[in-house]
Amino acid sequence: MWHADEIFGADDVSLHKFTDAAGVLRMKEREPMRKILERFEARFPQLFVAIYLGAFEDLQSLHQFGFWMLNRAAYVDVDLERPNENGILIVVDVSAKNAGITFGYALLPYLDEDSTFSALSAGHPSFLQGNYLEAIGTVVQKIEGRLIKGWKKVKKDPESILAEGGQNPKKVGELLQRIREGNQPGGMEHSGEEEARR
Amino acid sequence: MRFCLPVFLSASLLCGEEPDLPLPTWESDELEALESGDYVPGSSLLGKIARELMASNNDEPIELDPAVRDLREPEPVEWSRVIGDEFLSAYFYEPSQGFLNDPQKLLTTQEYRDREGFLNYHARDTDIDLYVYLFDALQEIPETESLGSVVRSQFDQEKPVAVVFYFLGMPEKSQLVFSDRVVESVNQAERDKVIRMAVEEALEKSEPSSQLESFSIQLSIRLYWLEKVVARGGGDLASRKPLILPRVRIFEAEEKGVWDRLQEKPGLFYAVVVALVIVPAAGLGFMGRWIAERKRVYVFPDAEGTPLLDAPYAAGVGGVISFSSATTPPSSQKSEVPDYLQKM
Numbered sequence: 001m002w003h004a005d006e007i008f009g010a011d012d013v014s015l016h017k018f019t020d021a022a023g024v025l026r027m028k029e030r031e032p033m034r035k036i037l038e039r040f041e042a043r044f045p046q047l048f049v050a051i052y053l054g055a056f057e058d059l060q061s062l063h064q065f066g067f068w069m070l071n072r073a074a075y076v077d078v079d080l081e082r083p084n085e086n087g088i089l090i091v092v093d094v095s096a097k098n099a100g101i102t103f104g105y106a107l108l109p110y111l112d113e114d115s116t117f118s119a120l121s122a123g124h125p126s127f128l129q130g131n132y133l134e135a136i137g138t139v140v141q142k143i144e145g146r147l148i149k150g151w152k153k154v155k156k157d158p159e160s161i162l163a164e165g166g167q168n169p170k171k172v173g174e175l176l177q178r179i180r181e182g183n184q185p186g187g188m189e190h191s192g193e194e195e196a197r198r
Numbered sequence: 199m200r201f202c203l204p205v206f207l208s209a210s211l212l213c214g215e216e217p218d219l220p221l222p223t224w225e226s227d228e229l230e231a232l233e234s235g236d237y238v239p240g241s242s243l244l245g246k247i248a249r250e251l252m253a254s255n256n257d258e259p260i261e262l263d264p265a266v267r268d269l270r271e272p273e274p275v276e277w278s279r280v281i282g283d284e285f286l287s288a289y290f291y292e293p294s295q296g297f298l299n300d301p302q303k304l305l306t307t308q309e310y311r312d313r314e315g316f317l318n319y320h321a322r323d324t325d326i327d328l329y330v331y332l333f334d335a336l337q338e339i340p341e342t343e344s345l346g347s348v349v350r351s352q353f354d355q356e357k358p359v360a361v362v363f364y365f366l367g368m369p370e371k372s373q374l375v376f377s378d379r380v381v382e383s384v385n386q387a388e389r390d391k392v393i394r395m396a397v398e399e400a401l402e403k404s405e406p407s408s409q410l411e412s413f414s415i416q417l418s419i420r421l422y423w424l425e426k427v428v429a430r431g432g433g434d435l436a437s438r439k440p441l442i443l444p445r446v447r448i449f450e451a452e453e454k455g456v457w458d459r460l461q462e463k464p465g466l467f468y469a470v471v472v473a474l475v476i477v478p479a480a481g482l483g484f485m486g487r488w489i490a491e492r493k494r495v496y497v498f499p500d501a502e503g504t505p506l507l508d509a510p511y512a513a514g515v516g517g518v519i520s521f522s523s524a525t526t527p528p529s530s531q532k533s534e535v536p537d538y539l540q541k542m
Contacts, residue, residue, distance in 0.1 A: 042495070043496060044495075045495055062518050067515075071510055071511050071512055085510075085511040087511070087512070096522070099521065100518035100519070101516030101517055101518075103512060104512040105506075105512060106498070109501070116517040117518075117519060118517070120528070121519060124528040127521035151498060162501045169499055169501055
């Protein structure tokens with residue numbers, strides 16, 4: 001993390017979950033994009049998707065940037081019930097023509113490099129045409145499908161599926177204690193960082 | 199030896215060695231007469247007058263003998279429309295000797311045997327016996343007689359019988375009457391259809407005996423189906439018991455629809471019922487499930503883990519794709535992940 005902080009900065013950054021820094025989306029495409037994100041949040045009340053469209057001049061690694069952004073970004077329009085560890089960040093470098101996905105700890109049991117690459121591949125034709133709205137809509141839809149599959153698996157065997165992602169089921173007593181302490185339910189150990197998002 | 203000769207001849211022909219066939223030769227006296235002009239080849243075919251004219255070298259036209267010239271053309275014989283008295287009893291007063299009644303011998307012996315054989319076969323195969331009375335084309339039934347009276351007087355009304363008056367060469371004049379047993383079981387429309395279709399079939403042919411053949415075959419077919427119609431209505435023409443179903447129900451049976459036919463085949467019937475019920479139900483089920491899935495909310499179990507790489511929220515390594523080339527497939531544009539971002 002410190003390496004990424006050295007490159008991009010160690011301070012938290014305040015962002016909207018949809019950021020078109022490259023300015024590639026037309027005004028009329030912003031509303032459909034917002035609906036894509038809202039629909040996702042309605043289906044997955046613990047999760048959120050953030051989009052960052054940038055035009056980087058000399059970005060060495062989109063992976064590294066996504067990793068850094070999801071750890072440092074404070075999304076002002078995301079509920080407290082959805083911490084960054086439950087987030088999925090889609091970063092598109094419209095200059096270098098790269099797109100990448102980074103996801104939080106809570107999603108480790110359900111997503112991996114292959115599944116996210118597969119989702120990006122589904123949007124590849126639209127990315128090629130510069131139709132970013134359609135491309136991101138396709139990618140999000142594919143991610144939804146993957147998450148639903150993961151949800152079905154974890155329902156049957158929570159412990160082993162969570163363990164595959166390096167996670168453990170949170171104990172109820174501990175959860176209550178955390179709620180009493182003022183932390184959000186459903187989150188992970190790192191709820192203290194939420195304040196940084198603000 | 200019997201097979202050797204054709205083989206030898208065939209072989210000779212194939213080899214082009216035709217046997218030397220002798221040409222006809224003149225007799226010496228005939229040859230002399232021919233050369234002297236006394237003999238004209240083919241003159242034996244000419245009549246006496248023509249030979250004399252030819253011998254006299256006279257080119258004048260031949261005058262016909264007035265007796266020959268005034269010969270009248272024979273007047274066409276008008277066929278009698280009246281049935282000879284000697285045949286009336288065979289037609290109207292005596293029971294038919296067989297299924298084909300032809301006292302005037304209008305059919306040749308062979309035609310008669312063929313038609314009678316067919317009617318016998320029909321009688322063996324079906325319940326409604328078919329009797330055919332043959333008349334000449336222009337003959338007319340005496341006013342005092344009728345087909346109905348023949349059927350009533352000569353046939354058992356309790357048996358299923360069809361009697362036809364057939365006019366050889368004019369099938370459209372044909373008449374058909376059923377015994378009471380059939381009349382009670384089959385409605386008028388269906389009975390009329392039998393004779394109508396047989397006549398139509400007969401008129402397809404031009405030769406009278408062929409017309410009779412087509413007529414009797416079609417009539418036999420229609421009678422067979424008539425039995426089927428009665429059987430579907432629960433009746434049995436062969437039995438002497440009264441029919442179970444009243445005529446209204448028979449009519450309904452005749453008008454059976456696709457549904458009734460399906461019910462007669464249980465396997466197909468249940469398959470159709472299942473398809474009609476299950477397919478829409480499955481369609482509705484899938485649609486309902488699709489709607490429910492769209493509105494479904496997915497809540498994952500709460501979990502906790504150890505932070506990696508000193509990163510507070512995310513160390514998940516996702517995919518990166520390049521879309522700089524339209525010709526290179528996505529799998530070839532997969533960016534490598536730096537080692538330090540791999541999950542530990």
